[in-house]
Amino acid sequence: MTDAPLLDPAETARVREGIAASVLGAPEGLAASLERDADGYLRLVDASRVGAEEAGRLLREAVQGARAAGHSWDAVGKVLGVSRQAAQQRFADKGAEPSVPAAGAPGGPERRILGGLSAFNEMAALEEAGREGWHSVGYGPYFHEVEASGQPWEHCRITLPSAARHRRMEAEGWIPVGAGWFPWRYYKRAVRPGD
Structure with missing residues (x-):
């Protein structure tokens, strides 16, 4: 694997623009409120917080997906710009080992x-x-x-x-x-x- 970014600059820009558009566009009237209402900026902070939480969740699931697809912690760390150990410490899912979920209801389907x-x-x-x-x-x-x-x-x-x-x-x-x-x-x- 190369140390070069996997996304080209135009792809990176589109991802960033898409996230910004989602944060501004999802709450009804948020973008327009910024022209006239100081409280609109607090709504923008809240929408950005939700966007950041969702981006963090997506990143965790993407890392777990890459691991499930057979990529090493070293490869994941390189994409993230951190060491293998840092990637593993941050993203290793302590519950990732297949555990048996709760069984169905007694007398229910197998x-x-x-x-x-x-x-x-x-x-x-x-x-x-x-x-x-x-x-x-x-x-x-x-x-x-x-x-x-x-x-x-x-x-x-x-x-x-x-x-x-x-x-x-x-x-x-x-x-x-x-x-x-x-x-x-x-x-x-x-x-x-x-x-």
Whole structure:
């Protein structure tokens, strides 16, 4: 891996502009209020705080994703401009080892963990489990929790969908699984006979 930035200057500028536009544009009327209302600047501080918290969360999930994709702490540290040790100390998820989530309700459907997963093999594992009647009910770094059912399921993973795409997928029978895991959103739907 090279020490050169992975994003070119134009890409970096677009990311920065997108974040600034989101912070200014998400709160209703914020940008316009800055021309006439001193309290608008406090709203800007609050919107920037939320943006910074979200950026931090996205960075943590992106690092966990890079690790799940097989990248070393050294490679992650180089991208972040810090040492391997600093990257690991800051971003190592103490709970990243696949742990078994809480079992389903007593007497409820059987659940199991598909472990050792990465961005490169999780969809194949979910496809196989779905054919056998299992569907995802939760996930985290390196695992999906699946639940038994009496029918086959299909799963899909897409990059952060727009609200319109999310509504369209739900209209097509796709059910969101969890709240998303940056940069992915997971969906499932039961396979109808004859599909």
